[in-house]
Amino acid sequence: MDLKGKVAFVTGGSGDIGRAISQALAAAGTDVAVSYAGEAGRAATVVEMVRRAGRQGHALQLDQRDPKSIDLCVGEIVDRFGRIDILVNNGAWNIGIPFGDLESLTQDIWDRILETNLRGPFLLSRAFASALRQHKSGRIVNIASLAGLAPGGSSIAYASSKAALIHLTHCLAVALAPDVTVNCVAPGLVEGTRMAERVPQTMKEQIRTQSVLQRTGSAEDIAQMVVAYCRADSITGQTTIVDGGNPLGMR
Numbered sequence: 001m002d003l004k005g006k007v008a009f010v011t012g013g014s015g016d017i018g019r020a021i022s023q024a025l026a027a028a029g030t031d032v033a034v035s036y037a038g039e040a041g042r043a044a045t046v047v048e049m050v051r052r053a054g055r056q057g058h059a060l061q062l063d064q065r066d067p068k069s070i071d072l073c074v075g076e077i078v079d080r081f082g083r084i085d086i087l088v089n090n091g092a093w094n095i096g097i098p099f100g101d102l103e104s105l106t107q108d109i110w111d112r113i114l115e116t117n118l119r120g121p122f123l124l125s126r127a128f129a130s131a132l133r134q135h136k137s138g139r140i141v142n143i144a145s146l147a148g149l150a151p152g153g154s155s156i157a158y159a160s161s162k163a164a165l166i167h168l169t170h171c172l173a174v175a176l177a178p179d180v181t182v183n184c185v186a187p188g189l190v191e192g193t194r195m196a197e198r199v200p201q202t203m204k205e206q207i208r209t210q211s212v213l214q215r216t217g218s219a220e221d222i223a224q225m226v227v228a229y230c231r232a233d234s235i236t237g238q239t240t241i242v243d244g245g246n247p248l249g250m251r
Ligand SMILES: NC(=O)c1ccc[n+]([C@@H]2O[C@H](COP(=O)([O-])OP(=O)(O)OC[C@H]3O[C@@H](n4cnc5c(N)ncnc54)[C@H](OP(=O)(O)O)[C@@H]3O)[C@@H](O)[C@H]2O)c1
Pocket: 011, 012, 013, 014, 015, 016, 017, 018, 035, 036, 037, 038, 039, 040, 062, 063, 064, 065, 089, 090, 091, 092, 093, 116, 143, 144, 145, 146, 186, 187, 188, 189, 190, 191, 193, 194, 195, 196
């Protein structure tokens, strides 16, 4: 699919990886709406970058744990742009809790992570489904994590939410075919991001030394995978790991 003139919505566009995805989509010719949860200033900077690339940009507040907020968001995007072609479910929340410390993973934390990282992407996909189907070439790209494929990452709840997001990708690919493709990018640790700061230090050191390319993935590499999935007409239900070559992700 030629991305010129298409409209994308990147959730968590105020985040580090969301910024890179929004920039890459704008460079590919796409107008981009980005959401933020609390960081309006960071989202405004991303909108500025999109506009400097010659595309339309717009920022809106979204709490993807709240179905009402999702509905408002869908209405605002469709009203403003008149269409939606690409949904990137990138927004997520984490907190560092070592796997062995089961007591610290409270029910409230579990619910917050699952509501944000799994139920949110499902509700967003459902809410945008009819608009995405309209031009028979819709795209959903979910941003999961290597933690969803091999036990690791910031907490058991986070890893479980991302494992479920990978399977949600498979299920939605079936549900929305043939009008919408649904794919997933699973980053390993992305150093320098706010989320990576919340991964326990011991785990970060372990991840760095495991990667066969002797580097971790970059936000730009993740963004380029998102663009590739958006361009592809015959790929759906797939997950690509971007992690510098951690053997845990090789299968
Ligand atoms: N960074 C990594 O090492 C890494 C590794 C593997 C996977 N990932 C995945 O990559 C994606 C982006 O991560 P990142 O590093 O860019 O994280 P980040 O900088 O922390 O950004 C997270 C984004 O999600 C938004 N968000 C948080 N809670 C939300 C809620 N309830 N409703 C809607 N949006 C919410 C944040 O909004 P505000 O900032 O406005 O509050 C922010 O825009 C996530 O899905 C993450 O799980 C990241």
